[in-house]
Amino acid sequence: MVVVQRWRVITAFALVGAATQLVWLTYAPVTTVAAAHFGVSESAIGWLANMFPLLYVVLAIPAGIALDRWFRPSLIAGAVLTAGGAALRLVGDDFAIVLIGQTVVAIAQPLVLNAITGIAGHYLDEQDRPTGIAVGTASTFAGMAAAFVLGAALPADSQLTTLTAIGTIFAAVAAVALTVELLRAGTGPATRTPTSLAALRATVGDSYVRRLCAAVFFPFGTFVALATFGQALLEPSGVSADAASIVLLVNVVAGVVGCAVIPVAVLRRGVELPAVMVGLTASAAACLLVALAPGLATGFLAFVLIGLTLLPALPIVLSMAERHTGAAEGTAAGLIWMTGNLGGLIVAGLTGLLVDRPSLAFTLCAVTTALGVPLAMRLRQPTARDATSSQ
Structure with a gap:
């Protein structure tokens, strides 16, 4: 071909x-x-x-x-x-x-x-x-x-x-x-x-795949929460609905650019973990910024930074899963997407409870994103036991 x-x-x-x-x-x-x-x-x-x-x-x-x-x-x-x-x-x-x-x-x-x-x-x-x-x-x-x-x-x-x-x-x-x-x-x-059923069961039970899933749970949840409630959370600081829509649109556009460019460079240089951890840290700081100083300028800066640094973590983790699991990449990807969507339901649900208290809601998003850092640190190269379990 x-x-x-x-x-x-x-x-x-x-x-x-x-x-x-x-x-x-x-x-x-x-x-x-x-x-x-x-x-x-x-x-x-x-x-x-x-x-x-x-x-x-x-x-x-x-x-x-x-x-x-x-x-x-x-x-x-x-x-x-x-x-x-x-x-x-x-x-x-x-x-x-x-x-x-x-x-x-x-x-x-x-x-x-x-x-x-x-x-x-x-x-x-x-x-x-x-x-x-x-x-x-x-x-x-x-x-x-x-x-x-x-x-x-x-x-x-x-x-x-x-x-x-x-x-x-x-x-x-x-x-x-x-x-x-x-x-x-x-x-x-x-x-x-x-893949055989035994290989599929091994993928579900693979400790490295489980660590990949855990790494996306909170960050994915943060993105879903901000996409769902971003406009409502920015409104009390004087950001109009039209302006908030533009902020959210730019956030997604920044994510498109980040996902198309950053993972390719990161994976070719073999710096997946540092890139993911930098992205999570930067996004947590962005959420904290808008929690402490809400407004159009800080909101715009924070959402652009989140789009550029947080969203590329997903294709990086998916690439790591494909490289590790081989023929069972569909099951591994399904587990990762499932965990991310579950994180979205939980973090967005908690954020919705705080929609009338924007500072607390953005702080929650900062904390949930920061929780992804220690989970990402566990994504070292697969051990011999991990590799054996994926066979």
């Missing part, structure tokens, strides 16, 4: 990864408008997004196992279900239909995101895999950014169908592109032997 064809597969996969996040957050930027349009509460609209991390926690491991056993069919199924669920939302102008469509996409999401390491492992040479994983991870944050931009550009009730249709068309085009490229490329030049 020529190099150009390999990267066409990665590019098509990145489009599907972006589509999952674009569809996930379709209604988040227009919650109030969507609630009025469908005649439901804002809390109900929130569940159109909240079900995604909940279902991810449940489906992460089954999706990882499916990808390890049947990579191409499982990934194609994830892409097609994403497009199908997105299209289902257009069948009727009714909240129940939209909820069903979002649920289908939420079920598909683990089949796509768990494949970030697998797509690189199957179709790229070893030296190119960190770049492939970085591109795949960055695409998910790019999809989030696109959702915020589209929500700001199409905020009116009369534009809600157009907003939904754009996400649907993008998801459909991405699904077709990935399906065509995967069928054209075959199983890939770096085809892995399907």
